[in-house]
Amino acid sequence: MRVLGIDPGLTRCGVGVVEGMPGRQGKLIGYTVVRSDPDEDISQRLLHLDHSLAELVEAYRPESVAVERVFAQHNAQSVMGTAQASGIAILAGARAGLPVQTYTPSEVKAAVTGSGTADKAQVTAMVTRLLKLAAPPKPADAADAIAIAICHIWRGGTRARIEAAARRSLR
Amino acid sequence: MRVLGIDPGLTRCGVGVVEGMPGRQGKLIGYTVVRSDPDEDISQRLLHLDHSLAELVEAYRPESVAVERVFAQHNAQSVMGTAQASGIAILAGARAGLPVQTYTPSEVKAAVTGSGTADKAQVTAMVTRLLKLAAPPKPADAADAIAIAICHIWRGGTRARIEAAARRSLR
Numbered sequence: 001m002r003v004l005g006i007d008p009g010l011t012r013c014g015v016g017v018v019e020g021m022p023g024r025q026g027k028l029i030g031y032t033v034v035r036s037d038p039d040e041d042i043s044q045r046l047l048h049l050d051h052s053l054a055e056l057v058e059a060y061r062p063e064s065v066a067v068e069r070v071f072a073q074h075n076a077q078s079v080m081g082t083a084q085a086s087g088i089a090i091l092a093g094a095r096a097g098l099p100v101q102t103y104t105p106s107e108v109k110a111a112v113t114g115s116g117t118a119d120k121a122q123v124t125a126m127v128t129r130l131l132k133l134a135a136p137p138k139p140a141d142a143a144d145a146i147a148i149a150i151c152h153i154w155r156g157g158t159r160a161r162i163e164a165a166a167r168r169s170l171r
Numbered sequence: 172m173r174v175l176g177i178d179p180g181l182t183r184c185g186v187g188v189v190e191g192m193p194g195r196q197g198k199l200i201g202y203t204v205v206r207s208d209p210d211e212d213i214s215q216r217l218l219h220l221d222h223s224l225a226e227l228v229e230a231y232r233p234e235s236v237a238v239e240r241v242f243a244q245h246n247a248q249s250v251m252g253t254a255q256a257s258g259i260a261i262l263a264g265a266r267a268g269l270p271v272q273t274y275t276p277s278e279v280k281a282a283v284t285g286s287g288t289a290d291k292a293q294v295t296a297m298v299t300r301l302l303k304l305a306a307p308p309k310p311a312d313a314a315d316a317i318a319i320a321i322c323h324i325w326r327g328g329t330r331a332r333i334e335a336a337a338r339r340s341l342r
Binding site for chain 1: 212213214215217218221241242250251254255256257258259261262264265266270271273
């Protein structure tokens, strides 16, 4: 399956596309970072992100979208922008009719490094190794997005199915 | 000018449309609350909000959109959903090519009640009085959205113009 991973952000939003199957070597299809100028109006920044993600979904034609979940731990001001960007990211998948799954940062780190507390350098190193890349993805912001896509592939989209079943059984 | 005010939320998103000019009596054009089921998938909830707001913008044809700003003070989990909804709300205006302005809760309260710390009941009472409504808007969630639209009209969109000028002069 082909997954488009998104590490949401307003100034820098990482996007990585990986093709693979659980337990098999994955293949990096492409990656990029969508940027917007902090001096721009928030509405123009969100619009730019929306357009860019729609174009990327259209260009890469993924079967599903995986987005990193945002937490309100620290730096409250910037986290609001990140949360708004994550709303746009989730919407980009939903509007294309694709299943969208979110993962916590620890889930993503654990999936690629085996440890939920791994640092950025470890994640980049493992992404490079797992996909047998000649060099680490640059800019580094994209490595997280690629890791999110890998995380989704390795979990085989199972969690989305389990959660959907759980929701149905509660009705 | 006709303003569509949005009080962003995932479970309940208030929308109020007011026509008026600074210092003149405003006229309530319409209001509603867009709801989504907390048991639904986040992607389907954001998609529903996006569709509903696009329809409302299309139906009411406002000249600008005003959105209440979200802060990460308390209840971190629910505030993330509210922030995502606010991203969708701002995008709805931007996608329709409309100017979008955000206001803090205190700015909205101060604009309609004279006090930045007014409670919900006071805001509802003043919205009812200012627009000479026969009865308070129901559900109450909509009253905040109407207050946001009033706030934007009374400030005459000046802040947006000042900020745009400030950004230009910084370049």
